[in-house]
Amino acid sequence: MTARTVDATNHARIAGLGQRVLEGEHITREQAMWLFNLEGSADILDLLSWANRIREQFKGNKIHLCSIVNAKAGACSENCSFCAQSSFYQTGSPKYGFVDPEPVFEAADEANKNGVTAVGLVAAWKGLNEGPMLDEVCDRIRELKESGKTRPDASLGIIKSQKVADRLKEAGLECYGHNLESSRRFFPQTCTTHTYEDRIETIGYLKKAGLKICSGGIIGMGETREDRCDLAFSLKEIGANVVPINILNPIPGTPFENNPPLPVLEILKTIACFRFILPRQEIMIAGGRTVNLRDAQSMVFMAGASALMVGNYLTTLNQSVEKDLQMLKDLGLDPSWENHGFSDQDDNGCGCSKTSCATEMVTADA
Numbered sequence: 349m350t351a352r353t354v355d356a357t358n359h360a361r362i363a364g365l366g367q368r369v370l371e372g373e374h375i376t377r378e379q380a381m382w383l384f385n386l387e388g389s390a391d392i393l394d395l396l397s398w399a400n401r402i403r404e405q406f407k408g409n410k411i412h413l414c415s416i417v418n419a420k421a422g423a424c425s426e427n428c429s430f431c432a433q434s435s436f437y438q439t440g441s442p443k444y445g446f447v448d449p450e451p452v453f454e455a456a457d458e459a460n461k462n463g464v465t466a467v468g469l470v471a472a473w474k475g476l477n478e479g480p481m482l483d484e485v486c487d488r489i490r491e492l493k494e495s496g497k498t499r500p501d502a503s504l505g506i507i508k509s510q511k512v513a514d515r516l517k518e519a520g521l522e523c524y525g526h527n528l529e530s531s532r533r534f535f536p537q538t539c540t541t542h543t544y545e546d547r548i549e550t551i552g553y554l555k556k557a558g559l560k561i562c563s564g565g566i567i568g569m570g571e572t573r574e575d576r577c578d579l580a581f582s583l584k585e586i587g588a589n590v591v592p593i594n595i596l597n598p599i600p601g602t603p604f605e606n607n608p609p610l611p612v613l614e615i616l617k618t619i620a621c622f623r624f625i626l627p628r629q630e631i632m633i634a635g636g637r638t639v640n641l642r643d644a645q646s647m648v649f650m651a652g653a654s655a656l657m658v659g660n661y662l663t664t665l666n667q668s669v670e671k672d673l674q675m676l677k678d679l680g681l682d683p684s685w686e687n688h689g690f691s692d693q694d695d696n697g698c699g700c701s702k703t704s705c706a707t708e709m710v711t712a713d714a
């Protein structure tokens with residue numbers, strides 16, 4: 349047996365920062381980086397326990413469940429290095445055009461049966477412009493909304509005009525998914541066919557239209573802890589309502605196919621640090637959960653997660669929804685939501701509630 353000296357000053361400093369967040373204060377980037385750099389398992393478990401307290405204080409025992417339907421698959425014009433659906437890589441991923449209503453209704457029925465709050469329509473393309481495709485997308489959103497079975501969300505890429513965002517809102521969309529993926533500094537290593545600025549601009553249009561923002565990123569792409577920290581602060585500045593954390597599941601044929609997996613404690617620590625930085629946001633564990641966390645999946649809630657992507661992902665499989673629901677029940681967590689709504693978030697994370705917040709953001713990671 350190897351005994352290790354545990355530094356009690358770390359215990360006190362983590363508690364001090366946790367207490368500040370519980371009292372409604374914001375931690376600084378420097379303090380957050382100190383948390384990201386904790387190494388010992390005793391310190392990391394201390395951090396998780398405080399992230400769990402913060403989740404309980406701001407989120408109670410409610411867990412928000414979302415699912416997605418791949419509304420247009422493969423042959424994407426973009427070169428995101430993590431993605432099986434890019435036309436730049438040979439991955440064997442399915443390819444089809446924008447779906448008819450039936451698969452969307454099937455996904456809504458499935459979501460309704462399992463008490464899943466929202467179904468997101470996800471399309472593998474660069475973005476959405478005005479034209480017949482926008483009409484079709486709006487039809488699907490309207491049908492889904494009128495069915496009353498679930499909340500229609502969408503993740504349809506880059507938007508280049510306010511009109512498109514307004515049309516989506518008019519069709520009944522409430523929340524749009526658009527990840528920043530990583531820090532501004534690391535982003536060019538993940539994609540060169542569009543820019544971080546394109547993504548920030550899209551979020552500006554969406555917020556101006558009055559849509560809620562689901563925006564997060566992917567960890568395990570080769571980024572540093574500084575990049576993860578800067579991503580969290582950028583998400584705070586743009587006022588993301590839901591923050592999905594994906595963990596890279598390396599897809600054969602993509603440039604990231606040989607990326608080494610992140611250690612489980614590093615993943616849990618990252619989730620906990622996000623909870624310290626984003627105390628009121630829905631922090632959702634999304635793609636790559638099963639393959640990277642295995643038996644430690646249930647610990648994401650103790651690390652501060654308050655939302656879960658359930659059902660299969662776009663190109664990879666997840667564990668069954670029944671298993672996820674049992675996991676929540678065993679932990680005393682409650683996935684039921686009335687009216688498919690959002691939990692209370694009384695500010696944009698940055699302290700303001702202006703819909704123009706994203707367009708006014710000061711870059712934390714430039």
Ligand code: SF4
Nearest residue numbers: 424426428431434472
């Ligand atoms: S992540 Fe989206 S934009 Fe990038 S290649 Fe995949 S489908 Fe296209």
